[in-house]
Amino acid sequence: MDWNNFFESKKGVAMKNKYFLTLIASVITLLWLTQGVMAAKGIYIPLFTYKTGPFAGSGIPSGNGMADYLTMLNERDGGIGGVPLIIEECETGYNTKKGVECYEKVKGKNPAIINPWSTGITLQLIPKTPVDKIPVLTMGYGLSAAAVGSVFPWVFNYPSTYWNQASAIIKYIGYQEGGMSNLKGKKIGFIFLESGYGREPIPLFEELSKELGYEFFTIPVAFKESQNQSSHWLKVRKEKPDYMIMWGWGVMNPTAIKEATRIKFNMDKFVGVWWAGSEDDARPAGKAAKGYKAATFHGIGQNFPAVQDILKYVFDKGKSQVKDRSRVGETLYMRGVFNSVLIAESIRTAQEKYGKRAINGEEMRWGLENINLTSARMAEIGLPGYTNPIKGSCDDHANNGPIFIQQWNGSSWERVSGWINSMDRVRPMLEKAAADYKAKNNIPNRTIPCS
Amino acid sequence: MFYREAGQFKTTYIADQELFPVKQDRWGLFILIGFSFIVIPLIANDYWLQAILIPFLIFSLAALGLNLLTGYAGQLSLGTGGFMAVGAYSCYKLITTFPETNVILLILLSGFVSAGVGLIFGIPSLRIKGFYLAVATLAAQFFFEWLFGRVGWFYNYNDSGAIEVPVRKVFDIAVTGPIATTEARYMVVLGIVTVLALIAVNIVRGRIGRAWMAIRDMDIAAELIGIRPLYTKLIAFGISSYYAGVAGALYVFTYLGAAEVEVFDINISFEILFMIIIGGLGSISGAFFGSAFIVLIPILITNLPLILGIPINAATVEHFNFMIVGALIVLFLIFEPHGLAKIWSIMREKLRVWPFPY
Numbered sequence: 001m002d003w004n005n006f007f008e009s010k011k012g013v014a015m016k017n018k019y020f021l022t023l024i025a026s027v028i029t030l031l032w033l034t035q036g037v038m039a040a041k042g043i044y045i046p047l048f049t050y051k052t053g054p055f056a057g058s059g060i061p062s063g064n065g066m067a068d069y070l071t072m073l074n075e076r077d078g079g080i081g082g083v084p085l086i087i088e089e090c091e092t093g094y095n096t097k098k099g100v101e102c103y104e105k106v107k108g109k110n111p112a113i114i115n116p117w118s119t120g121i122t123l124q125l126i127p128k129t130p131v132d133k134i135p136v137l138t139m140g141y142g143l144s145a146a147a148v149g150s151v152f153p154w155v156f157n158y159p160s161t162y163w164n165q166a167s168a169i170i171k172y173i174g175y176q177e178g179g180m181s182n183l184k185g186k187k188i189g190f191i192f193l194e195s196g197y198g199r200e201p202i203p204l205f206e207e208l209s210k211e212l213g214y215e216f217f218t219i220p221v222a223f224k225e226s227q228n229q230s231s232h233w234l235k236v237r238k239e240k241p242d243y244m245i246m247w248g249w250g251v252m253n254p255t256a257i258k259e260a261t262r263i264k265f266n267m268d269k270f271v272g273v274w275w276a277g278s279e280d281d282a283r284p285a286g287k288a289a290k291g292y293k294a295a296t297f298h299g300i301g302q303n304f305p306a307v308q309d310i311l312k313y314v315f316d317k318g319k320s321q322v323k324d325r326s327r328v329g330e331t332l333y334m335r336g337v338f339n340s341v342l343i344a345e346s347i348r349t350a351q352e353k354y355g356k357r358a359i360n361g362e363e364m365r366w367g368l369e370n371i372n373l374t375s376a377r378m379a380e381i382g383l384p385g386y387t388n389p390i391k392g393s394c395d396d397h398a399n400n401g402p403i404f405i406q407q408w409n410g411s412s413w414e415r416v417s418g419w420i421n422s423m424d425r426v427r428p429m430l431e432k433a434a435a436d437y438k439a440k441n442n443i444p445n446r447t448i449p450c451s
Numbered sequence: 452m453f454y455r456e457a458g459q460f461k462t463t464y465i466a467d468q469e470l471f472p473v474k475q476d477r478w479g480l481f482i483l484i485g486f487s488f489i490v491i492p493l494i495a496n497d498y499w500l501q502a503i504l505i506p507f508l509i510f511s512l513a514a515l516g517l518n519l520l521t522g523y524a525g526q527l528s529l530g531t532g533g534f535m536a537v538g539a540y541s542c543y544k545l546i547t548t549f550p551e552t553n554v555i556l557l558i559l560l561s562g563f564v565s566a567g568v569g570l571i572f573g574i575p576s577l578r579i580k581g582f583y584l585a586v587a588t589l590a591a592q593f594f595f596e597w598l599f600g601r602v603g604w605f606y607n608y609n610d611s612g613a614i615e616v617p618v619r620k621v622f623d624i625a626v627t628g629p630i631a632t633t634e635a636r637y638m639v640v641l642g643i644v645t646v647l648a649l650i651a652v653n654i655v656r657g658r659i660g661r662a663w664m665a666i667r668d669m670d671i672a673a674e675l676i677g678i679r680p681l682y683t684k685l686i687a688f689g690i691s692s693y694y695a696g697v698a699g700a701l702y703v704f705t706y707l708g709a710a711e712v713e714v715f716d717i718n719i720s721f722e723i724l725f726m727i728i729i730g731g732l733g734s735i736s737g738a739f740f741g742s743a744f745i746v747l748i749p750i751l752i753t754n755l756p757l758i759l760g761i762p763i764n765a766a767t768v769e770h771f772n773f774m775i776v777g778a779l780i781v782l783f784l785i786f787e788p789h790g791l792a793k794i795w796s797i798m799r800e801k802l803r804v805w806p807f808p809y
Contacts (some may be wrong), residue, residue, distance in 0.1 A: 051766030052773075060766075089765035091753070096714050097506070100707060104502035123613045123709045127629035143611055144487065194600055196711045220601075223713070301690040321764060433610050440547075441608065441615055 039403035042084040043347060043358045045070065046106035048117050053093035054223070055250035058332060062117070062243055063089065064322050065336025068090065068314045069306070073344060075313040080347045081356035094250075096120045112364040113137055113343055119197040123153075127441070129154040134361040135368055139339045140165075140274060140297065141395050144200060147398030148434035153448045156368045157389065158342055158390055159401035161295050162273075163430060164422035166201035166245075168403045169271055169295055170208055172420055173243050177268075184213035189241035191248070191256060194220040198247045205245075217241070226252040233259040246272045267408075269293035274403065278331040282408040290410040295403045298338050300413065302329040306382030306389070307337075331413060341383065342390075346371050355405060367447075369394055374412040388419055394450035400427065455804040470652055487641055492634045501706075507746045508637075508644045509701045514726040514738035515517040515651055516694025522733035523655055523665025523725070524687035526576050527584055530569075530591035531695050531723045532707045536715035537595055538565040538696025540605045543614040546627075547607060548703075554619035554627055555639060558704065562697040569692020592720055599712040609794050615709045627704045631700040636705040643701065647694060652689065663687055663732075729783055731792025740791035748776055 008052045047070075049063035050056060070087050079085050097120030103114065104388075114129070114136045122142035129136050136155045138146070144161035146152040173188070174180040190205060192198030202218060209216040217239060219232050229252075236244065244265065248256055253276040260270055268291045272281070277294025302308065307329050314320045315328055322328055338425035350359045350367025359367070371392040378386050390399045402419040437443070454475050461467040471477040495504065517531050546554060572591040576584055599605050610744035618628030625631040626639050654660050662683045665673035667675055674680055703710045730741020752772045756763045776788050787794055 052769040091765040091769040101502045104498045108498060120711055123611055124707055131629045134637055195713055196612045202611055258574055
């Protein structure tokens with residue numbers, strides 16, 4: 001198309017310009033109208049998802065689990081305490097810039113809670129939340145130090161932090177070796193996605209290596225090398241570690257597992273973080289990956305009554321975004337459910353205090369801090385034995401939760417350990433890191449009362 | 452009719468050399484600047500300022516910097532993200548080392564660090580050209596991503612590996628950090644972008660800009676008429692990196708609020724390159740048009756179904772987003788390879804003779 005002719009067609013220049021201007025004007029008006037939609041009554045819960053982009057493989061099941069559990073509550077019980085939940089997804093693509101845009105978009109609609117689902121986005125939101133009075137739930141990710149409620153009253157990382165988990169993994173390795181003292185002289189390698197997330201546990205591993213006497217080395221995998229790790233695993237082969245620990249995400253996980261099988265690494269001694277323990281991570285390597293272990297903190301499968309309800313009220317009615325029925329109940333799906341259980345139980349807790357109505361961010365914050373998810377309560381909501389009980393407190397926003405280890409048997413995950421508590425020495429380290437953050441960023445003392 | 456310069460006579464050389472010789476352009480610009488400074492902060496809400504206007508302005512500045520280098524001096528660069536990272540991290544170091552100093556001054560100063568780095572990475576431009584130079588500048592991109600990710604000193608050994616923006620006040624008004632209002636941050640960004648854009652307009656029409664264009668159009672001929680290629684190319688790298696550095700510092704300190712080095716990955720370099728190609732190479736206004744296109748169109752597409760009330764998954768919209776933006780870029784390159792700035796100048800020409808086209 002030639003723009004000269006375009007503007008000089010038969011109808012005349014004026015008309016065309018008018019069209020053009022009208023187009024621009026309508027575009028601007030539309031953008032302006034973006035705000036102020038969504039006036040429906042209920043508790044507004046934005047869900048940040050990343051069903052596109054390089055991490056979509058992990059983001060799709062977790063996002064679906066999160067949405068489906070909340071939708072099930074809406075369909076089955078009409079919301080929580082009779083108040084419907086308004087669920088809205090905002091696509092971040094695991095991209096911090098889009099995450100910030102999502103946050104700004106949902107901020108004005110009085111959200112009860114924000115679930116960033118990315119450590120990078122979390123780091124940006126942590127300073128903003130006390131100002132905007134919106135709690136942030138970073139379930140098992142984000143900044144470990146945020147577990148210290150006196151410094152981070154608005155951030156929650158139930159059920160556990162990366163540091164707790166890292167110490168529990170070391171403990172597990174210690175058990176495997178027949179006692180913590182046997183870790184002396186052992187060599188542990190750490191392969192991680194080079195990002196804030198992957199670097200998080202390194203200070204803890206280094207601290208523990210001094211104390212327990214194991215040798216520790218790290219192998220960073222830059223995101224762009226995620227799918228090409230042969231050189232990294234060549235280094236592993238050269239170093240001959242006794243154990244490998246992985247903090248991976250997205251396509252890095254299956255690649256690493258495949259590479260490990262290729263160098264004939266003993267899969268029994270390869271332990272992944274709880275984000276490297278999904279079916280999609282181990283399945284590509286198939287039978288060869290048999291023996292690979294990963295941390296986790298919740299049950300999986302379709303046998304839970306609540307999952308049956310999801311199938312009945314959500315999936316069978318075509319309200320789920322899951323395509324394949326058998327994928328409901330997989331590891332990452334159930335992790336999304338876990339996130340939503342925490343949200344739902346916190347809303348219930350808050351409603352007990354503030355009345356059965358739509359609660360705001362401040363009330364939700366109280367709910368999160370006073371959550372009490374006992375075993376009996378879990379059975380009540382249809383998830384018996386789903387996870388270790390979670391009891392919130394003013395000071396501890398991570399519940400210091402224990403983890404367990406699951407193992408890949410070639411086609412599915414099997415639980416191979418009991419609950420492993422984190423080491424006692426983690427908490428002082430978290431407190432020190434929080435104090436450090438507080439000093440560096442001039443965070444004022446907590447003024448929110450503890451009750 | 453409205454846009455006609457007939458009757459605007461220049462009687463002095465000074466008047467003839469004005470930045471915007473046509474009265475309508477000048478007034479239009481004054482109105483636009485006045486509108487941005489006075490009306491927008493009064494009427495726009497947080498979402499508009501924070502999610503749309505601030506990133507638009509910051510990316511405009513970065514695109515402007517790259518346009519000086521690529522559009523005017525003809526040196527292809529893929530290192531913009533790296534230079535932005537240098538600006539952001541040096542600003543972080545400066546702000547944490549000198550907490551009492553005016554933060555706006557420090558943001559402007561951090562551009563000089565980036566300019567210095569740009570000079571170093573510009574040295575190969577004397578020997579290599581075109582795509583080969585793009586590969587050489589790509590080294591800057593990867594090097595700085597690696598450096599700021601691995602060396603703890605740059606992020607003050609934070610456990611998170613990220614740089615966090617502390618609260619800093621200028622005349623008792625917080626302009627960075629979480630308590631800074633979006634209006635204050637918008638004003639800082641707008642002020643810096645306006646001043647730097649005016650400086651850029653002046654640079655490109657002066658001696659330096661003419662030397663750049665001579666080098667771009669034919670470097671041997673330029674050398675023969677007495678333009679020193681090394682000096683000219685290096686100054687292009689320096690000034691361009693200065694703009695990129697300031698944009699990077701603004702990106703972290705007024706927009707993101709905290710950042711890992713991953714936000715300055717190779718994608719941002721490509722995005723800015725697309726901006727200047729779509730906006731128009733070798734044009735100051737093109738940087739703004741291109742940035743508007745790349746920043747605003749995806750936001751519009753994401754929000755459109757919500758406004759129209761179409762029930763559609765957020766993820767599906769995102770897929771559409773990729774497809775539509777991609778298609779638009781291709782269409783633009785086919786139908787108007789000179790970019791949005793060229794369309795604007797055609798419209799301007801049409802307006803001058805309107806309503807009596809000849």
